[in-house]
Amino acid sequence: xxxxxxxxxNKVTEKGKDVELRCDPISGHTALYWYRQSLGQGLExxxxxxxxxxxxxxGLPSDRFSAERTGGSVSTxxxxxxQQEDSAVYLCASSPPDQPQHFGDGTRLSIL
Amino acid sequence: xxxxSQHNHHVILSEAASLELGCNYSYGGTVNLFWYVQYPGQHLxxxxxxxxxxxxxxxxxxxxxxxxxxxxxxNLRKPSVQWxxxxxxxxxxxxxxxxxxxxxxxxxxxx
Numbered sequence: 001x002x003x004x005x006x007x008x009x010n011k012v013t014e015k016g017k018d019v020e021l022r023c024d025p026i027s028g029h030t031a032l033y034w035y036r037q038s039l040g041q042g043l044e045x046x047x048x049x050x051x052x053x054x055x056x057x058x059g060l061p062s063d064r065f066s067a068e069r070t071g072g073s074v075s076t077x078x079x080x081x082x083q084q085e086d087s088a089v090y091l092c093a094s095s096p097p098d099q100p101q102h103f104g105d106g107t108r109l110s111i112l
Numbered sequence: 113x114x115x116x117s118q119h120n121h122h123v124i125l126s127e128a129a130s131l132e133l134g135c136n137y138s139y140g141g142t143v144n145l146f147w148y149v150q151y152p153g154q155h156l157x158x159x160x161x162x163x164x165x166x167x168x169x170x171x172x173x174x175x176x177x178x179x180x181x182x183x184x185x186x187n188l189r190k191p192s193v194q195w196x197x198x199x200x201x202x203x204x205x206x207x208x209x210x211x212x213x214x215x216x217x218x219x220x221x222x223x
Contacts, residue, residue, distance in 0.1 A: 003155075033210065043202065043213035056209055091156070093211075100146060101211060103156040 002026065004104035006092050012110045013082060021077045021107045025094030032075050033101060034067060035059075038088035046090075049075060079109075087111045114139050116205050118214035126222050127195055133188040133217050135203030144206040145186040147177055148213075151199045159201075162186065173197070193221050 005024040013019055025032050034046040045059040049069045060066070064083075069075040079086055089108050093101035119134035137143065147159040160171025167179040177188045186203060198221045203214040 031209070035211075035213075042215045043211075045210045045212065048209050050209070059210070093156075100158050100161050102158075103148075105155045 004092055004094050004102055006090075006104040006107050008107055009105060010108045010110075012112065014112050015084060016081055018078065018080045019082055019109065021079075021090050021109070023075045023077070023092030023094075023104060025073060025075070025092070026102055027073075029094035029096055029102070030072065031095045031097065031101075032069055033093040033095075034075070034077050035091040035093065036088045037091055037106070041088075043091070046077070082109075082111045084111045114205075114207065114212060116203055116212050116214040118201075118203050118217050120217050121215065122218045122220070124220045124222065125193060128192050129221075131188075131190045131193045131197070131219065133201055133203075133219070135186045135188065135214055137184050137186070137203075137205045139184075139205055139207055141207075145177075145179060146204040146206065146211070147171065147175070147186075147188050148202045148204060149199045150202070150216075156202070159188070193219075195221050195223050197221050 007022045032049040036044045047067050048056040051072050052069050064080045067077045087110050089106040091106045093103045095101040115138045117136045145162040148156045149159050150156050159175050160169050162169050162179045170176045175190050179186050200216045200218050202216045204211045
């Protein structure tokens with residue numbers, strides 16, 4: 001069946017630009033998660049959605065980062081005024097309640 | 113602070129050797145424990161999980177892990193590795209919804 005889909009798979013942008021990363025979770029998965037994977041920092045939690053609400057935003061590194069989820073499905077992670085330290089692979093995962101998370105292939109973000 | 117610690121960053125071993133990767137966590141209360149694997153160029157995949165019950169859990173591809181509550185450990189084992197087990201392995205603890213990952217262990221299996 002279809003897994004977690006993320007787009008774009010790669011994004012190269014200039015410092016200072018805004019970027020939007022998209023995640024399509026597995027159909028029926030109520031929980032959706034964003035993580036970031038970078039050299040030296042490993043895998044870091046960013047934000048978690050249950051339905052359309054975000055009970056835990058504790059991992060967002062700054063107010064330049066925001067995320068939303070609509071219709072209990074698609075989620076968008078937005079990074080404003082990108083900085084070079086934002087370069088990383090951004091991973092999305094989804095799960096049914098109290099079940100393991102399924103990960104997408106990620107979006108590799110490179111800030112020039 | 114809550115944390116997940118993996119003992120080795122890099123492991124190199126020959127085919128048919130046994131593999132054991134250590135994982136310790138510092139959480140109180142009930143935790144759900146996982147091992148994920150990331151093969152080169154692929155996404156993270158679940159190897160196995162522990163929620164409750166038998167502390168020895170079996171996963172895919174011949175992997176198993178043992179939860180020892182008194183030691184706050186969840187070590188991953190495979191009796192005989194194959195070249196195709198070359199990958200990065202992540203231990204993770206789920207607490208309050210989110211996963212906290214260890215730093216990962218890069219495993220290279222030589223023919």
